Amino acid sequence: MDVFFLTMGAAMVLAMHAGFAFLEVGTVRKKNQVNALIRVITDFGFSTIAYFFIGFWVAYDINFFAPVAELNVMEGGTHGYKMVHFFFLLTFAAAIPAIISGGITERVRFWPNVVATVLLVGLIYPLYEGMIWNGNFGFQDWLSANFGAEFHDFAGSVVVHAMGGFLALGAVLTLGARLGRYTNTGKVNAILPSNIPFLALGSWVLCVGWFGFNVMSAGTADGASGLVAMNSLLAMVGGLIAALIAGKNDPGFVHNGALAGLVAVCAGSDIMHPLGALFVGVVAGVLFVYVFELLQNKLRIDDVLGVVPLHGVCGAWGGIAAGIFGSTSLGGAGGVTFMAQLVGTLAGVAIAIIAGFAVYMGIKATLGIRLSEEDEHMGADLAIHQISANPEEDMQTH
Amino acid sequence: MDVFFLTMGAAMVLAMHAGFAFLEVGTVRKKNQVNALIRVITDFGFSTIAYFFIGFWVAYDINFFAPVAELNVMEGGTHGYKMVHFFFLLTFAAAIPAIISGGITERVRFWPNVVATVLLVGLIYPLYEGMIWNGNFGFQDWLSANFGAEFHDFAGSVVVHAMGGFLALGAVLTLGARLGRYTNTGKVNAILPSNIPFLALGSWVLCVGWFGFNVMSAGTADGASGLVAMNSLLAMVGGLIAALIAGKNDPGFVHNGALAGLVAVCAGSDIMHPLGALFVGVVAGVLFVYVFELLQNKLRIDDVLGVVPLHGVCGAWGGIAAGIFGSTSLGGAGGVTFMAQLVGTLAGVAIAIIAGFAVYMGIKATLGIRLSEEDEHMGADLAIHQISANPEEDMQTH
Amino acid sequence: MDVFFLTMGAAMVLAMHAGFAFLEVGTVRKKNQVNALIRVITDFGFSTIAYFFIGFWVAYDINFFAPVAELNVMEGGTHGYKMVHFFFLLTFAAAIPAIISGGITERVRFWPNVVATVLLVGLIYPLYEGMIWNGNFGFQDWLSANFGAEFHDFAGSVVVHAMGGFLALGAVLTLGARLGRYTNTGKVNAILPSNIPFLALGSWVLCVGWFGFNVMSAGTADGASGLVAMNSLLAMVGGLIAALIAGKNDPGFVHNGALAGLVAVCAGSDIMHPLGALFVGVVAGVLFVYVFELLQNKLRIDDVLGVVPLHGVCGAWGGIAAGIFGSTSLGGAGGVTFMAQLVGTLAGVAIAIIAGFAVYMGIKATLGIRLSEEDEHMGADLAIHQISANPEEDMQTH
Amino acid sequence: MMKQVTAVIKPFKLDDVKDALLEIGVSGMSVTEIRGHGRQKGHTELYRGAEYNVDFVPKTSLSTVVKEDQVDAVIEAIIGAAGTGKIGDGKIFVTNVERVVRIRTGEEDADALS
Amino acid sequence: MMKQVTAVIKPFKLDDVKDALLEIGVSGMSVTEIRGHGRQKGHTELYRGAEYNVDFVPKTSLSTVVKEDQVDAVIEAIIGAAGTGKIGDGKIFVTNVERVVRIRTGEEDADALS
Amino acid sequence: MMKQVTAVIKPFKLDDVKDALLEIGVSGMSVTEIRGHGRQKGHTELYRGAEYNVDFVPKTSLSTVVKEDQVDAVIEAIIGAAGTGKIGDGKIFVTNVERVVRIRTGEEDADALS
Numbered sequence A, B, C: 001m002d003v004f005f006l007t008m009g010a011a012m013v014l015a016m017h018a019g020f021a022f023l024e025v026g027t028v029r030k031k032n033q034v035n036a037l038i039r040v041i042t043d044f045g046f047s048t049i050a051y052f053f054i055g056f057w058v059a060y061d062i063n064f065f066a067p068v069a070e071l072n073v074m075e076g077g078t079h080g081y082k083m084v085h086f087f088f089l090l091t092f093a094a095a096i097p098a099i100i101s102g103g104i105t106e107r108v109r110f111w112p113n114v115v116a117t118v119l120l121v122g123l124i125y126p127l128y129e130g131m132i133w134n135g136n137f138g139f140q141d142w143l144s145a146n147f148g149a150e151f152h153d154f155a156g157s158v159v160v161h162a163m164g165g166f167l168a169l170g171a172v173l174t175l176g177a178r179l180g181r182y183t184n185t186g187k188v189n190a191i192l193p194s195n196i197p198f199l200a201l202g203s204w205v206l207c208v209g210w211f212g213f214n215v216m217s218a219g220t221a222d223g224a225s226g227l228v229a230m231n232s233l234l235a236m237v238g239g240l241i242a243a244l245i246a247g248k249n250d251p252g253f254v255h256n257g258a259l260a261g262l263v264a265v266c267a268g269s270d271i272m273h274p275l276g277a278l279f280v281g282v283v284a285g286v287l288f289v290y291v292f293e294l295l296q297n298k299l300r301i302d303d304v305l306g307v308v309p310l311h312g313v314c315g316a317w318g319g320i321a322a323g324i325f326g327s328t329s330l331g332g333a334g335g336v337t338f339m340a341q342l343v344g345t346l347a348g349v350a351i352a353i354i355a356g357f358a359v360y361m362g363i364k365a366t367l368g369i370r371l372s373e374e375d376e377h378m379g380a381d382l383a384i385h386q387i388s389a390n391p392e393e394d395m396q397t398h
Numbered sequence D, E, F: 001m002m003k004q005v006t007a008v009i010k011p012f013k014l015d016d017v018k019d020a021l022l023e024i025g026v027s028g029m030s031v032t033e034i035r036g037h038g039r040q041k042g043h044t045e046l047y048r049g050a051e052y053n054v055d056f057v058p059k060t061s062l063s064t065v066v067k068e069d070q071v072d073a074v075i076e077a078i079i080g081a082a083g084t085g086k087i088g089d090g091k092i093f094v095t096n097v098e099r100v101v102r103i104r105t106g107e108e109d110a111d112a113l114s
């Protein structure tokens, strides 16, 4: 039964990776679409390997290297619940490179990016994941003792999203902006997306899959909570409406606004009141629009899909918001404290920022991280994959 | 358990909204693709708000404004079954504007359309929904007393589809045809769809999601019925094959024919024999093709996606067909009468037609409902969203 | 409960048919996209009819022609478990023409192809399916007696994939290569795919749906096994990484490589150790790349999507691999023998090859199977469906 | 002598211009999608808060090769069919063509155009 | 003197024509996708029961600027490679070019073409 | 007399060339996406182990009709803006235009260009 439950959750979050892929395909220029697709599926592949052989053991001290007979997975036993739990949690872990991918796209080299994926999913992410979700290093106990509660992150606003989003900050800054994005004279050149329908498709797939991400985070079918489902729904809706208005009907903002709400609601979706969730979503939608514009146009950080504002900032907001709207005084279920949420969130953000710079600077110094100017100009599709997104058509017109 | 069951159903029907979006994106002209996408997701957003704050209360007298502690949703209680039930039923309610959207696309103004969405999902739809599915106003009792049975609409052939489809009639007629669609000299100008693969994608998503729509209408995992699944399958197949043949291999007809069968089978899918369901689907497929051509070319009603024939006519056919093929004499499970089905269906259709004209005429008179000629000519994408569907490419060639 | 379980499985495998459609749409030339879409959905329709009226009865001796009251499907009874089981197994059966479709696309006639579909899904496939999964004809008993175990094919590496893939061999050879593909002087002309993002979309849908294909093959929610899920995951990942490397970053190879791993893991996913599954996937990924190139470029067999290597060769490899990695000596759960797997696999492959030639040669001789040169040149879209994939755009530029 | 008359027009006027030309007996024409820059200004697109100016507007270029004595009629027909009176209606250019050959038959000049 | 030879041909003949031109020493050419109207008729599309006539057929326009003495050879090569004998094979137009400049070097006329 | 100056340039140089022309007072221009064959070679694509040579490279053709006395300035501006010094920078062709008409007003020649 619970195997069925988690399988559905895992399948839905697996589908989200297709969502990440299409969100990126739609946003990049046409000459980088193939690369976006291959990079996302390849990252998923190497994430699985890294998490299977190292990461899951780092976070939970579990591995699967005994013969099947000893793993107690057959019908008499647990039906392999641990295995499907691995699958489910892997789809979360693999979201880390999928998130970062959107920030570094259109200029990153292929294999060095795979190395980063392995390091992040095998080591960095499980480190923090284990601290929060497995009580490793006594961090949760310390929070409990000092701030009255553990850090509550039900479905990963911080563990997954803020972690991925702020890891991307180091990655994006290490890589630098795409050619021609910002001029020396201070001008900001717009680089237009190739395909809004693909962007929207990606967003829809992510929205739908997210209900697996959140509801199935309960772990067992009997633990599944309608509150989580309703809160996710309302935060999503709050995010999309807020981004629609703040973003003046812009398709990029609307479709990412729904995701902003979902990112923010993960942490407290099991304890907030639906009205609280709606409010959290609205704030996330607005936050996304303004921080996106701030980073891109004022701070000149070329985070292509806006993953720092989307996953980083909205994720951190979600971690903190759980401490506000989860409290009984605001109609929530309680059991959280503002300070524990704040400290837990800041710890995650700090680890992410530091690790992001460390990993990408390290790779830059050793393997090189960025495409040559010529390759970037030609596009990653032809440079790395020797094929364009619409080969039949491109052969005719180019 | 049932929370899990309904969550899956809700996620599947949520996905159907992406299906509505792509069916529309593929059918409209390229200059209106972005608008179609944004309108569908925005409608979903405001539907949620309207149904959460008003509609669900109108239909079922339930709201969620007490603190979490009092809502009895945590693990000891019902696990928030009511909440996920709200989510599930919302995805039905939100189908109303999604259906209408396909009829009024390419010329409707943005915010006036949102006002219509709120009125329809907050008031009109829940009114009839409550009458049928919650026994409000004693309508079902009256049917029982007079026609030997309640009106049986298992998964909403009439409550959702005929309602949406016939609401669209008033909307489409109030708006009028797209510029250049029909000339004064009596000529019918074809307006070609932009993208058949997107149209087909939308149809596939709707088909798959529909099994959530129908099977999960049982409400509980133990109530789930293989008969519903099989009947839905056979009606879908009947509809697509009939539309393929009647429509002479046309991709628009084939892919909508599958939906026509599914629309028609909703009402009686839990009581008809599979052969009955197959037949109901075949009739729906043929009906769709002929009524579509009649409306478009003879009656000169510019219902862009054909939602009146698809949801309206096939939905009404489904309501009535449940009274025919649900009877034991035709191998069905019985418990329905032809007259109750007929009267229930006609009541729904009448409410829809009247309300459709009332709401859209009202909005037309007060806010205005239609884009200016100039905006319609330029396309809703540039006019409302200042961006086209393929901005990178369009910047180069326009 | 189990009805819910299998409904989810059936819906997921139904979605895979959309995956087949888009994998094909993306790979063919633009002038054949509409035809690919219509052919896949039409094949699904006629498969349902054939399997409902004949095939299911051929394989399992079950039909549904009694009145509902006698079918014991209502709430007191089995909830129609058999019916949803039919639905689930139908989605497998319908995969046969969907697989073949990818090999014969761009040149096959429409209605003769439907005839082939009906013959294959109504007769040929259920024959072998019944032999393996229902013990028909005493084949399994004979294997048991002679080779120490029955032929184990948990989720259809051979029953579905090798069957479909090797049926396609006869179909492809009977049809011959597309015009201009190979010249008399021995030159191999490349025919480029139209749309890599659609190809990738198809692949992702297939990957996600596959977890329904494999996990739900257990048949009951309590039988669901985490081992199956984990093995499927690792084989998929092994396949994609291997194809990435062997295929030198090619998008076609990467996205099909994931499927190659999944094809191969079906048979033994319930008994192999995860490391065995990973290895089986890696081999499948490499096999796919090399056999594809061999067939296309050396043997000059114009199997457009590469379904013979993908489903045929990798499926056969999966059937045999279950006999190797399923054994306890390699950490598996045991209960299989290498010889039973080998003989069972070869039997399937032999039936497929013979039946493929018989059916397609027969149709060629009677109805004709191939488009006229002129139609093939114009494209199946205009020739058969009188419409192109992007009508609005094509009307402007053609 | 043969002349090529090339008209840069608004895309949605193509059908009208084509019909007008066929009416006066023009036997063939070739059409290309182009983008033009002139007095008519392009529009502005906005994406996620960033503005993009589209400096070119879509235009259609239609050209037909005719005998010299038809040139005036052709110009008149185009002006009649393509004009909206608004900026951006486009321009007509006349150039000299020295030789015309029909590929199918090898016919030359006036014969190749009939 | 330099001449521009422009050929309107069937799209699938482009490769053959290109090869034929390269063979006789043509150094460069430019190609545009166009749509043509002439004796060859367009097809009809049908969508959901409504008919659409496609009045233009896809054509490819290939043009090369050569020295005057090469014109005959170029025309011959095109006729040889582009002909199918069916209506719609297309036409060749020859016009005068007064000046040619190579952007990279500033070379003019014959030098710019070598 | 009026002349048409047509420049085949690298696509990413279009904005620079347009700006340079506007600066010297050119009032209008038309632009087409073309593909060119010349000394600059196309690239190779690889799909599933099969190689495809792309024989044409994407180019942009920009043409403007100006009065004869502006031709030298226009050529100079184009050379200045479109040159990268690498093979494939493109060519400029000058041809004679006998007549220009503005569709909107019917104005002819120099008036039609102002």
Ligand SMILES: Nc1ncnc2c1ncn2[C@@H]1O[C@H](COP(=O)(O)OP(=O)(O)O)[C@@H](O)[C@H]1O
Pocket: D008, D035, D036, D037, D038, D039, D040, D057, D059, D086, D087, D088, D089, D090, D091, F027, F028, F029, F030, F031, F063, F064, F065, F066, F102, F103, F104, F113
């Ligand atoms: N000097 C020119 N040379 C070439 N094409 C021109 C020239 N001037 C205008 N055009 C073309 O004619 C189109 C219409 O010109 P515009 O100045 O906008 O309006 P109008 O023709 O009404 O004066 C332009 O978009 C451009 O394509």
Ligand SMILES: Nc1ncnc2c1ncn2[C@@H]1O[C@H](COP(=O)(O)OP(=O)(O)O)[C@@H](O)[C@H]1O
Pocket: D027, D028, D029, D030, D031, D063, D064, D065, D066, D102, D103, D104, D113, E008, E035, E036, E037, E038, E039, E040, E057, E059, E086, E087, E088, E089, E090, E091
């Ligand atoms: N008078 C013309 N001016 C410009 N282009 C023409 C003319 N006549 C024909 N063409 C071009 O040549 C193409 C072929 O012409 P068509 O009459 O169909 O066949 P054919 O060249 O074999 O007589 C047309 O589609 C059109 O693009």
Ligand SMILES: Nc1ncnc2c1ncn2[C@@H]1O[C@H](COP(=O)(O)OP(=O)(O)O)[C@@H](O)[C@H]1O
Pocket: E027, E028, E029, E030, E031, E063, E064, E065, E066, E102, E103, E104, E113, F008, F035, F036, F037, F038, F039, F040, F057, F059, F086, F087, F088, F089, F090, F091
């Ligand atoms: N003889 C020609 N006739 C027409 N177009 C030409 C000719 N030669 C070159 N071109 C065009 O100019 C482009 C650039 O020419 P190329 O020989 O590659 O470089 P360059 O101009 O630097 O010598 C070609 O791609 C083609 O479009």
